[in-house]
Amino acid sequence: MKKLFLALFILLILFIAYLFYNVYNFKSSQLEVDAIEATPIPEGAVSRYVEAISIRTISFEDEADFDSTQFKKFNAFLEGYYPLAHSELEHRRFNEFSHLFHWKGKDQRLKPIVLMAHIDAVPIATPAAWSVHPFTDGLVNDTIYGRGAMDCKFGVIGIMESVEQLLREGFAPNRDIYISLGHDEEIGGPRGAVEIAQYLKSKSVDPHFVLDEGMAITDGLIPGIDGPTAIIGIAEKGYLSLELTVAMEGGHSSTPQKESSIDVLSKAVSNVKENPCPRTLSPVLSAFMDKMGPEMDSKAKFVFANRKIFKSLILNEMEKTNSGNASVRTTTSPTIFEAGIKDNVIPTAARAVINFRIIPGETIDDVIAHVHKVINDDRVNVEILNKAFDPSPVSPVDNSQYESIDRSIKQIFPNIKSTPNLVLGATDSRHFTILTNNVYRFSPFKVSPKNMSCFHGIDERVPRSEFENGIRFYRQLIMNGSN
Numbered sequence: 001m002k003k004l005f006l007a008l009f010i011l012l013i014l015f016i017a018y019l020f021y022n023v024y025n026f027k028s029s030q031l032e033v034d035a036i037e038a039t040p041i042p043e044g045a046v047s048r049y050v051e052a053i054s055i056r057t058i059s060f061e062d063e064a065d066f067d068s069t070q071f072k073k074f075n076a077f078l079e080g081y082y083p084l085a086h087s088e089l090e091h092r093r094f095n096e097f098s099h100l101f102h103w104k105g106k107d108q109r110l111k112p113i114v115l116m117a118h119i120d121a122v123p124i125a126t127p128a129a130w131s132v133h134p135f136t137d138g139l140v141n142d143t144i145y146g147r148g149a150m151d152c153k154f155g156v157i158g159i160m161e162s163v164e165q166l167l168r169e170g171f172a173p174n175r176d177i178y179i180s181l182g183h184d185e186e187i188g189g190p191r192g193a194v195e196i197a198q199y200l201k202s203k204s205v206d207p208h209f210v211l212d213e214g215m216a217i218t219d220g221l222i223p224g225i226d227g228p229t230a231i232i233g234i235a236e237k238g239y240l241s242l243e244l245t246v247a248m249e250g251g252h253s254s255t256p257q258k259e260s261s262i263d264v265l266s267k268a269v270s271n272v273k274e275n276p277c278p279r280t281l282s283p284v285l286s287a288f289m290d291k292m293g294p295e296m297d298s299k300a301k302f303v304f305a306n307r308k309i310f311k312s313l314i315l316n317e318m319e320k321t322n323s324g325n326a327s328v329r330t331t332t333s334p335t336i337f338e339a340g341i342k343d344n345v346i347p348t349a350a351r352a353v354i355n356f357r358i359i360p361g362e363t364i365d366d367v368i369a370h371v372h373k374v375i376n377d378d379r380v381n382v383e384i385l386n387k388a389f390d391p392s393p394v395s396p397v398d399n400s401q402y403e404s405i406d407r408s409i410k411q412i413f414p415n416i417k418s419t420p421n422l423v424l425g426a427t428d429s430r431h432f433t434i435l436t437n438n439v440y441r442f443s444p445f446k447v448s449p450k451n452m453s454c455f456h457g458i459d460e461r462v463p464r465s466e467f468e469n470g471i472r473f474y475r476q477l478i479m480n481g482s483n
Protein backbone atom coordinates (compact mmCIF):
# COMPACT_ATOMS: atom_id res chain seq x y z
CA MET A 1 0.00 0.00 0.00
CA LYS A 2 2.77 2.37 0.99
CA LYS A 3 4.60 1.57 -2.24
CA LEU A 4 1.50 2.34 -4.27
CA PHE A 5 1.13 5.73 -2.61
CA LEU A 6 4.77 6.46 -3.20
CA ALA A 7 4.44 5.51 -6.88
CA LEU A 8 1.36 7.71 -7.25
CA PHE A 9 3.13 10.55 -5.49
CA ILE A 10 6.12 10.30 -7.83
CA LEU A 11 3.79 10.21 -10.84
CA LEU A 12 2.03 13.32 -9.57
CA ILE A 13 5.34 15.13 -9.10
CA LEU A 14 6.40 14.12 -12.62
CA PHE A 15 3.09 15.29 -14.03
CA ILE A 16 3.39 18.68 -12.33
CA ALA A 17 6.99 18.95 -13.50
CA TYR A 18 5.77 18.20 -17.05
CA LEU A 19 3.17 20.96 -16.84
CA PHE A 20 5.76 23.49 -15.69
CA TYR A 21 8.26 22.25 -18.25
CA ASN A 22 5.68 23.11 -20.94
CA VAL A 23 5.19 26.56 -19.43
CA TYR A 24 8.95 27.08 -19.31
CA ASN A 25 9.20 26.24 -23.02
CA PHE A 26 6.21 28.39 -23.91
CA LYS A 27 8.21 31.46 -24.93
CA SER A 28 7.25 34.62 -26.74
CA SER A 29 7.46 34.31 -30.51
CA GLN A 30 6.56 37.93 -31.17
CA LEU A 31 8.51 39.41 -34.07
CA GLU A 32 10.80 42.05 -32.59
CA VAL A 33 11.08 45.00 -34.95
CA ASP A 34 11.93 48.63 -34.34
CA ALA A 35 9.33 51.18 -35.30
CA ILE A 36 10.31 53.47 -38.18
CA GLU A 37 10.06 57.23 -38.23
CA ALA A 38 6.59 58.38 -39.25
CA THR A 39 6.51 59.32 -42.94
CA PRO A 40 4.68 62.48 -44.03
CA ILE A 41 1.01 62.16 -44.97
CA PRO A 42 0.04 63.28 -48.48
CA GLU A 43 -1.47 66.75 -48.38
CA GLY A 44 -5.26 66.68 -48.51
CA ALA A 45 -5.51 62.96 -47.71
CA VAL A 46 -7.99 63.53 -44.88
CA SER A 47 -10.27 65.68 -47.00
CA ARG A 48 -10.22 63.08 -49.77
CA TYR A 49 -11.16 60.43 -47.19
CA VAL A 50 -14.04 62.65 -46.03
CA GLU A 51 -15.14 63.18 -49.64
CA ALA A 52 -15.00 59.44 -50.36
CA ILE A 53 -17.32 58.81 -47.41
CA SER A 54 -19.72 61.52 -48.60
CA ILE A 55 -20.34 59.55 -51.80
CA ARG A 56 -23.18 57.19 -50.91
CA THR A 57 -21.98 53.95 -52.42
CA ILE A 58 -24.49 51.81 -50.57
CA SER A 59 -25.18 48.15 -51.32
CA PHE A 60 -28.84 47.35 -50.73
CA GLU A 61 -30.26 43.86 -50.41
CA ASP A 62 -32.87 44.85 -53.01
CA GLU A 63 -31.07 45.48 -56.30
CA ALA A 64 -33.74 47.97 -57.34
CA ASP A 65 -32.36 50.37 -54.74
CA PHE A 66 -28.88 50.41 -56.31
CA ASP A 67 -27.94 54.03 -57.05
CA SER A 68 -25.56 53.94 -60.00
CA THR A 69 -25.02 57.73 -59.95
CA GLN A 70 -23.20 57.42 -56.61
CA PHE A 71 -20.94 54.67 -57.94
CA LYS A 72 -20.26 56.71 -61.11
CA LYS A 73 -19.34 59.57 -58.84
CA PHE A 74 -16.93 57.30 -57.02
CA ASN A 75 -15.28 56.29 -60.30
CA ALA A 76 -14.76 59.97 -61.08
CA PHE A 77 -13.44 60.53 -57.55
CA LEU A 78 -10.78 57.84 -58.01
CA GLU A 79 -9.81 59.07 -61.45
CA GLY A 80 -9.63 62.70 -60.37
CA TYR A 81 -7.59 62.25 -57.22
CA TYR A 82 -5.34 59.34 -58.13
CA PRO A 83 -4.07 60.31 -61.59
CA LEU A 84 -0.75 58.44 -61.40
CA ALA A 85 -2.46 55.20 -60.39
CA HIS A 86 -4.66 55.61 -63.47
CA SER A 87 -1.89 56.55 -65.87
CA GLU A 88 1.04 54.44 -64.68
CA LEU A 89 -0.75 51.27 -63.61
CA GLU A 90 -2.84 49.02 -65.80
CA HIS A 91 -6.45 49.70 -64.84
CA ARG A 92 -9.40 47.46 -65.53
CA ARG A 93 -13.01 47.85 -64.48
CA PHE A 94 -15.41 45.03 -63.74
CA ASN A 95 -19.11 45.66 -64.24
CA GLU A 96 -18.31 49.36 -64.44
CA PHE A 97 -17.80 49.99 -60.72
CA SER A 98 -15.23 47.49 -59.44
CA HIS A 99 -11.56 48.19 -60.08
CA LEU A 100 -8.36 46.26 -60.53
CA PHE A 101 -5.05 48.14 -60.73
CA HIS A 102 -1.94 46.30 -61.83
CA TRP A 103 1.42 47.77 -60.88
CA LYS A 104 4.17 45.95 -62.76
CA GLY A 105 7.22 45.01 -60.72
CA LYS A 106 10.86 44.92 -61.78
CA ASP A 107 11.28 41.18 -61.33
CA GLN A 108 8.69 39.18 -63.26
CA ARG A 109 9.90 35.93 -61.69
CA LEU A 110 8.46 37.01 -58.32
CA LYS A 111 4.85 36.34 -57.38
CA PRO A 112 2.59 39.39 -57.10
CA ILE A 113 0.93 40.71 -53.97
CA VAL A 114 -2.76 41.62 -53.90
CA LEU A 115 -4.23 44.38 -51.73
CA MET A 116 -7.99 44.44 -51.34
CA ALA A 117 -10.73 46.72 -50.07
CA HIS A 118 -14.30 47.49 -51.10
CA ILE A 119 -16.07 50.63 -52.22
CA ASP A 120 -19.58 49.83 -51.03
CA ALA A 121 -20.98 50.21 -47.52
CA VAL A 122 -24.09 49.01 -45.69
CA PRO A 123 -27.28 51.12 -45.50
CA ILE A 124 -28.09 53.33 -42.52
CA ALA A 125 -30.81 51.67 -40.45
CA THR A 126 -31.38 54.46 -37.92
CA PRO A 127 -30.10 57.84 -39.19
CA ALA A 128 -31.72 59.67 -36.26
CA ALA A 129 -29.57 57.74 -33.79
CA TRP A 130 -26.35 59.18 -35.26
CA SER A 131 -24.77 62.09 -33.38
CA VAL A 132 -23.57 63.49 -36.73
CA HIS A 133 -24.81 63.24 -40.32
CA PRO A 134 -23.69 59.83 -41.62
CA PHE A 135 -22.47 61.25 -44.95
CA THR A 136 -21.85 64.96 -44.81
CA ASP A 137 -20.37 65.94 -41.45
CA GLY A 138 -17.01 64.30 -42.07
CA LEU A 139 -14.27 65.59 -39.79
CA VAL A 140 -15.47 66.39 -36.26
CA ASN A 141 -12.98 66.88 -33.38
CA ASP A 142 -10.15 65.23 -35.29
CA THR A 143 -12.29 62.16 -35.98
CA ILE A 144 -13.69 61.21 -39.37
CA TYR A 145 -17.33 60.16 -39.11
CA GLY A 146 -19.58 58.51 -41.63
CA ARG A 147 -20.93 55.30 -43.08
CA GLY A 148 -18.04 53.41 -44.58
CA ALA A 149 -15.37 55.22 -42.51
CA MET A 150 -14.14 51.87 -41.14
CA ASP A 151 -15.82 49.49 -43.52
CA CYS A 152 -14.15 49.92 -45.92
CA LYS A 153 -13.18 53.35 -47.25
CA PHE A 154 -10.39 53.34 -44.68
CA GLY A 155 -8.85 50.59 -46.79
CA VAL A 156 -9.76 52.02 -50.21
CA ILE A 157 -8.35 55.47 -49.45
CA GLY A 158 -5.48 54.15 -47.33
CA ILE A 159 -4.30 51.95 -50.21
CA MET A 160 -4.86 54.53 -52.96
CA GLU A 161 -3.13 57.32 -51.02
CA SER A 162 -0.08 55.17 -50.32
CA VAL A 163 0.13 53.98 -53.93
CA GLU A 164 -0.19 57.49 -55.35
CA GLN A 165 2.41 58.76 -52.89
CA LEU A 166 4.88 56.01 -53.80
CA LEU A 167 4.30 56.65 -57.51
CA ARG A 168 4.98 60.36 -56.99
CA GLU A 169 8.25 59.43 -55.30
CA GLY A 170 9.19 57.21 -58.22
CA PHE A 171 9.11 54.00 -56.18
CA ALA A 172 9.39 50.87 -58.29
CA PRO A 173 8.35 47.59 -56.62
CA ASN A 174 10.19 44.37 -57.28
CA ARG A 175 7.00 42.32 -57.35
CA ASP A 176 3.82 43.06 -59.25
CA ILE A 177 1.13 44.60 -57.08
CA TYR A 178 -2.58 44.24 -57.72
CA ILE A 179 -5.14 46.49 -56.05
CA SER A 180 -8.62 45.05 -56.05
CA LEU A 181 -11.54 47.32 -55.11
CA GLY A 182 -14.90 45.54 -55.25
CA HIS A 183 -18.18 47.44 -55.28
CA ASP A 184 -20.58 44.83 -53.88
CA GLU A 185 -18.81 43.14 -50.94
CA GLU A 186 -21.72 43.76 -48.60
CA ILE A 187 -23.99 41.63 -50.77
CA GLY A 188 -21.49 38.83 -51.38
CA GLY A 189 -19.27 40.30 -54.08
CA PRO A 190 -20.74 38.52 -57.15
CA ARG A 191 -20.03 41.35 -59.62
CA GLY A 192 -16.84 42.62 -58.00
CA ALA A 193 -14.45 40.36 -56.12
CA VAL A 194 -15.82 37.14 -57.63
CA GLU A 195 -15.20 38.34 -61.18
CA ILE A 196 -11.84 39.90 -60.33
CA ALA A 197 -10.67 36.64 -58.74
CA GLN A 198 -11.87 34.68 -61.78
CA TYR A 199 -10.06 37.08 -64.09
CA LEU A 200 -6.82 36.68 -62.13
CA LYS A 201 -7.29 32.91 -62.16
CA SER A 202 -7.72 32.98 -65.95
CA LYS A 203 -4.39 34.85 -66.13
CA SER A 204 -2.81 32.17 -63.88
CA VAL A 205 -1.96 34.78 -61.25
CA ASP A 206 -0.56 33.00 -58.20
CA PRO A 207 -0.21 35.68 -55.48
CA HIS A 208 2.61 35.78 -52.95
CA PHE A 209 -0.11 36.89 -50.55
CA VAL A 210 -3.49 38.62 -50.46
CA LEU A 211 -4.38 41.19 -47.81
CA ASP A 212 -7.99 42.25 -47.23
CA GLU A 213 -9.98 43.77 -44.37
CA GLY A 214 -11.38 41.53 -41.63
CA MET A 215 -9.45 42.03 -38.40
CA ALA A 216 -8.02 45.11 -36.72
CA ILE A 217 -6.07 46.36 -33.73
CA THR A 218 -8.04 45.38 -30.65
CA ASP A 219 -7.81 47.19 -27.38
CA GLY A 220 -9.47 45.77 -24.29
CA LEU A 221 -11.40 43.14 -26.23
CA ILE A 222 -9.41 40.01 -25.41
CA PRO A 223 -9.54 38.97 -21.74
CA GLY A 224 -6.07 38.57 -20.26
CA ILE A 225 -4.34 40.86 -22.76
CA ASP A 226 -3.40 44.40 -21.85
CA GLY A 227 -2.74 47.01 -24.49
CA PRO A 228 -3.39 47.11 -28.21
CA THR A 229 -2.98 43.88 -30.15
CA ALA A 230 -2.99 43.55 -33.93
CA ILE A 231 -5.14 40.64 -35.00
CA ILE A 232 -4.38 39.14 -38.39
CA GLY A 233 -7.23 37.01 -39.72
CA ILE A 234 -5.91 33.71 -41.12
CA ALA A 235 -9.30 32.15 -41.84
CA GLU A 236 -12.95 33.06 -41.94
CA LYS A 237 -16.08 31.16 -41.08
CA GLY A 238 -18.43 29.61 -43.58
CA TYR A 239 -22.05 30.65 -44.05
CA LEU A 240 -25.23 28.63 -44.36
CA SER A 241 -28.91 29.49 -43.99
CA LEU A 242 -31.32 26.57 -43.82
CA GLU A 243 -35.01 26.99 -44.51
CA LEU A 244 -37.21 24.66 -42.47
CA THR A 245 -40.77 24.19 -43.71
CA VAL A 246 -43.66 22.10 -42.46
CA ALA A 247 -46.86 21.54 -44.46
CA MET A 248 -49.76 19.89 -42.61
CA GLU A 249 -53.49 19.85 -42.55
CA GLY A 250 -54.89 23.07 -41.12
CA GLY A 251 -58.40 23.51 -39.87
CA HIS A 252 -60.44 25.41 -37.34
CA SER A 253 -58.84 26.20 -34.00
CA SER A 254 -61.96 25.02 -32.13
CA THR A 255 -61.20 21.39 -33.02
CA PRO A 256 -57.41 21.16 -33.29
CA GLN A 257 -55.49 18.02 -34.18
CA LYS A 258 -52.85 16.64 -31.84
CA GLU A 259 -50.10 18.52 -33.70
CA SER A 260 -50.06 21.47 -36.09
CA SER A 261 -47.41 22.77 -38.47
CA ILE A 262 -46.49 25.34 -35.82
CA ASP A 263 -46.00 22.65 -33.17
CA VAL A 264 -43.81 20.52 -35.40
CA LEU A 265 -41.71 23.43 -36.60
CA SER A 266 -41.17 24.99 -33.19
CA LYS A 267 -40.05 21.63 -31.82
CA ALA A 268 -37.62 21.27 -34.72
CA VAL A 269 -36.15 24.75 -34.23
CA SER A 270 -35.82 24.25 -30.52
CA ASN A 271 -34.08 20.88 -31.08
CA VAL A 272 -31.56 22.53 -33.39
CA LYS A 273 -30.96 25.33 -30.92
CA GLU A 274 -30.64 23.03 -27.92
CA ASN A 275 -28.21 20.70 -29.68
CA PRO A 276 -25.48 23.01 -30.93
CA CYS A 277 -22.78 21.84 -33.31
CA PRO A 278 -19.82 20.29 -31.45
CA ARG A 279 -17.20 22.58 -30.00
CA THR A 280 -13.65 22.33 -31.20
CA LEU A 281 -10.23 23.71 -30.46
CA SER A 282 -9.50 24.62 -34.08
CA PRO A 283 -6.04 25.07 -35.64
CA VAL A 284 -6.79 28.82 -35.79
CA LEU A 285 -7.45 28.98 -32.06
CA SER A 286 -4.34 26.93 -31.48
CA ALA A 287 -2.29 29.40 -33.56
CA PHE A 288 -3.77 32.24 -31.50
CA MET A 289 -2.78 30.51 -28.24
CA ASP A 290 0.75 29.87 -29.55
CA LYS A 291 1.22 33.55 -30.33
CA MET A 292 -0.64 35.21 -27.47
CA GLY A 293 -0.32 32.66 -24.66
CA PRO A 294 3.23 33.67 -23.69
CA GLU A 295 2.13 37.33 -23.58
CA MET A 296 -0.76 36.71 -21.21
CA ASP A 297 -1.05 36.47 -17.41
CA SER A 298 0.48 33.44 -15.70
CA LYS A 299 -2.83 31.58 -15.37
CA ALA A 300 -3.67 31.84 -19.07
CA LYS A 301 -0.07 31.04 -19.95
CA PHE A 302 -0.14 27.89 -17.82
CA VAL A 303 -3.40 26.68 -19.35
CA PHE A 304 -2.48 27.52 -22.97
CA ALA A 305 0.93 25.88 -22.62
CA ASN A 306 -0.88 22.70 -21.60
CA ARG A 307 -3.86 23.00 -23.89
CA LYS A 308 -4.15 19.28 -24.58
CA ILE A 309 -4.71 18.64 -20.90
CA PHE A 310 -6.87 21.69 -20.26
CA LYS A 311 -8.86 21.53 -23.50
CA SER A 312 -12.25 21.25 -21.77
CA LEU A 313 -11.42 24.06 -19.38
CA ILE A 314 -10.41 26.34 -22.27
CA LEU A 315 -13.54 25.50 -24.24
CA ASN A 316 -15.75 26.02 -21.16
CA GLU A 317 -14.25 29.49 -20.68
CA MET A 318 -14.55 30.36 -24.37
CA GLU A 319 -18.20 29.33 -24.48
CA LYS A 320 -19.12 31.86 -21.81
CA THR A 321 -18.92 34.86 -24.15
CA ASN A 322 -20.73 35.21 -27.47
CA SER A 323 -17.58 35.91 -29.45
CA GLY A 324 -15.69 33.15 -27.62
CA ASN A 325 -18.48 30.71 -28.36
CA ALA A 326 -18.38 31.75 -32.03
CA SER A 327 -14.64 31.00 -32.05
CA VAL A 328 -15.04 27.40 -30.94
CA ARG A 329 -18.02 26.12 -32.89
CA THR A 330 -20.42 26.53 -35.76
CA THR A 331 -23.05 28.91 -34.37
CA THR A 332 -26.81 28.45 -34.67
CA SER A 333 -29.10 31.48 -35.03
CA PRO A 334 -32.80 31.16 -35.87
CA THR A 335 -33.49 34.40 -37.77
CA ILE A 336 -36.95 33.99 -39.38
CA PHE A 337 -40.03 32.29 -37.96
CA GLU A 338 -43.40 32.62 -39.62
CA ALA A 339 -46.80 30.94 -39.78
CA GLY A 340 -50.46 31.81 -39.54
CA ILE A 341 -52.62 34.71 -40.68
CA LYS A 342 -55.69 34.62 -38.45
CA ASP A 343 -56.18 34.02 -34.76
CA ASN A 344 -58.76 31.22 -35.16
CA VAL A 345 -57.27 29.39 -38.14
CA ILE A 346 -54.66 26.65 -37.82
CA PRO A 347 -52.12 27.35 -40.57
CA THR A 348 -51.29 24.66 -43.09
CA ALA A 349 -47.70 25.84 -43.47
CA ALA A 350 -44.96 27.09 -41.19
CA ARG A 351 -41.49 28.30 -42.12
CA ALA A 352 -38.31 29.14 -40.24
CA VAL A 353 -34.78 30.08 -41.26
CA ILE A 354 -31.72 29.22 -39.22
CA ASN A 355 -28.38 30.87 -39.99
CA PHE A 356 -25.16 28.95 -39.28
CA ARG A 357 -21.62 30.31 -39.30
CA ILE A 358 -19.39 27.33 -39.93
CA ILE A 359 -16.10 26.82 -38.08
CA PRO A 360 -13.02 25.83 -40.13
CA GLY A 361 -12.83 22.04 -40.07
CA GLU A 362 -16.57 21.59 -40.68
CA THR A 363 -18.49 21.85 -43.95
CA ILE A 364 -21.98 22.74 -45.17
CA ASP A 365 -22.71 19.00 -45.48
CA ASP A 366 -21.64 18.36 -41.88
CA VAL A 367 -24.04 21.01 -40.62
CA ILE A 368 -26.93 19.71 -42.73
CA ALA A 369 -26.31 16.16 -41.48
CA HIS A 370 -26.25 17.45 -37.90
CA VAL A 371 -29.53 19.33 -38.42
CA HIS A 372 -31.29 16.26 -39.87
CA LYS A 373 -30.05 14.16 -36.97
CA VAL A 374 -31.26 16.49 -34.22
CA ILE A 375 -34.62 17.26 -35.87
CA ASN A 376 -35.26 13.58 -36.60
CA ASP A 377 -38.72 14.27 -38.08
CA ASP A 378 -39.58 13.58 -41.75
CA ARG A 379 -42.35 16.16 -41.68
CA VAL A 380 -39.75 18.93 -41.52
CA ASN A 381 -38.36 19.79 -44.92
CA VAL A 382 -34.85 21.27 -44.87
CA GLU A 383 -33.45 23.30 -47.81
CA ILE A 384 -30.44 25.54 -48.33
CA LEU A 385 -31.56 29.15 -48.68
CA ASN A 386 -29.66 31.22 -51.26
CA LYS A 387 -25.95 31.79 -50.66
CA ALA A 388 -23.95 29.26 -48.68
CA PHE A 389 -20.21 28.76 -48.52
CA ASP A 390 -17.76 26.59 -46.64
CA PRO A 391 -15.20 28.11 -44.27
CA SER A 392 -12.03 29.40 -45.88
CA PRO A 393 -8.82 27.38 -45.73
CA VAL A 394 -6.51 28.33 -42.84
CA SER A 395 -3.55 30.44 -44.02
CA PRO A 396 -0.08 29.64 -42.70
CA VAL A 397 1.59 31.85 -40.07
CA ASP A 398 5.14 30.50 -40.32
CA ASN A 399 6.02 32.00 -43.69
CA SER A 400 7.66 35.19 -44.96
CA GLN A 401 4.29 36.49 -46.18
CA TYR A 402 2.78 36.56 -42.71
CA GLU A 403 6.03 38.04 -41.45
CA SER A 404 5.88 40.90 -44.01
CA ILE A 405 2.47 41.90 -42.71
CA ASP A 406 3.54 41.48 -39.08
CA ARG A 407 6.71 43.49 -39.71
CA SER A 408 4.81 46.33 -41.39
CA ILE A 409 2.41 46.51 -38.43
CA LYS A 410 5.25 46.67 -35.91
CA GLN A 411 7.19 49.26 -37.88
CA ILE A 412 4.22 51.62 -37.79
CA PHE A 413 2.79 50.82 -34.35
CA PRO A 414 5.52 50.75 -31.70
CA ASN A 415 5.33 48.19 -28.87
CA ILE A 416 2.33 46.39 -30.28
CA LYS A 417 1.74 42.64 -30.02
CA SER A 418 0.24 40.71 -32.91
CA THR A 419 -1.51 37.40 -33.33
CA PRO A 420 -3.39 35.32 -35.88
CA ASN A 421 -7.07 34.69 -35.28
CA LEU A 422 -10.37 33.70 -36.88
CA VAL A 423 -12.61 36.20 -38.73
CA LEU A 424 -16.17 35.59 -37.52
CA GLY A 425 -17.81 37.47 -40.40
CA ALA A 426 -17.21 37.17 -44.13
CA THR A 427 -15.06 39.26 -46.46
CA ASP A 428 -14.40 39.47 -50.21
CA SER A 429 -11.05 37.76 -49.60
CA ARG A 430 -12.75 34.35 -49.53
CA HIS A 431 -13.18 34.61 -53.31
CA PHE A 432 -9.39 34.92 -53.65
CA THR A 433 -8.69 31.63 -51.91
CA ILE A 434 -8.98 30.05 -55.39
CA LEU A 435 -5.67 31.79 -56.16
CA THR A 436 -3.56 31.12 -53.05
CA ASN A 437 -3.58 29.80 -49.50
CA ASN A 438 -1.79 32.93 -48.28
CA VAL A 439 -4.82 35.11 -47.63
CA TYR A 440 -4.67 37.49 -44.65
CA ARG A 441 -7.21 39.89 -43.23
CA PHE A 442 -6.23 43.03 -41.34
CA SER A 443 -7.03 46.76 -41.24
CA PRO A 444 -4.88 48.94 -38.98
CA PHE A 445 -7.58 50.83 -37.05
CA LYS A 446 -8.42 50.32 -33.40
CA VAL A 447 -11.48 48.43 -32.23
CA SER A 448 -12.33 48.70 -28.54
CA PRO A 449 -15.45 48.06 -26.46
CA LYS A 450 -16.22 51.75 -27.04
CA ASN A 451 -16.41 51.74 -30.84
CA MET A 452 -17.13 48.09 -31.61
CA SER A 453 -20.84 48.64 -32.18
CA CYS A 454 -20.25 51.31 -34.82
CA PHE A 455 -19.14 48.64 -37.31
CA HIS A 456 -22.20 48.49 -39.63
CA GLY A 457 -23.87 50.52 -36.84
CA ILE A 458 -24.22 54.03 -35.45
CA ASP A 459 -21.53 56.75 -35.48
CA GLU A 460 -19.04 54.77 -37.54
CA ARG A 461 -15.77 56.66 -37.16
CA VAL A 462 -11.98 56.62 -37.29
CA PRO A 463 -9.67 59.06 -35.48
CA ARG A 464 -7.57 61.12 -37.86
CA SER A 465 -4.30 59.75 -36.43
CA GLU A 466 -5.42 56.18 -37.13
CA PHE A 467 -6.31 57.01 -40.73
CA GLU A 468 -2.88 58.60 -41.16
CA ASN A 469 -1.20 55.51 -39.72
CA GLY A 470 -3.34 53.47 -42.09
CA ILE A 471 -1.70 55.17 -45.08
CA ARG A 472 1.71 54.61 -43.48
CA PHE A 473 0.91 50.92 -42.92
CA TYR A 474 -0.11 50.26 -46.53
CA ARG A 475 2.93 52.18 -47.75
CA GLN A 476 5.21 50.11 -45.55
CA LEU A 477 3.50 46.89 -46.56
CA ILE A 478 3.99 47.67 -50.26
CA MET A 479 7.66 48.42 -49.60
CA ASN A 480 8.26 45.33 -47.43
CA GLY A 481 5.96 42.94 -49.25
CA SER A 482 7.01 43.80 -52.76
CA ASN A 483 10.73 43.41 -52.13
Ligand SMILES: [Zn+2]
Residues within 6 Å of the ligand: 118, 151, 152, 185, 213
Ligand atom coordinates in the same frame (compact mmCIF):
# COMPACT_ATOMS: atom_id res chain seq x y z
ZN1 LIG B 1 -16.17 45.36 -45.25
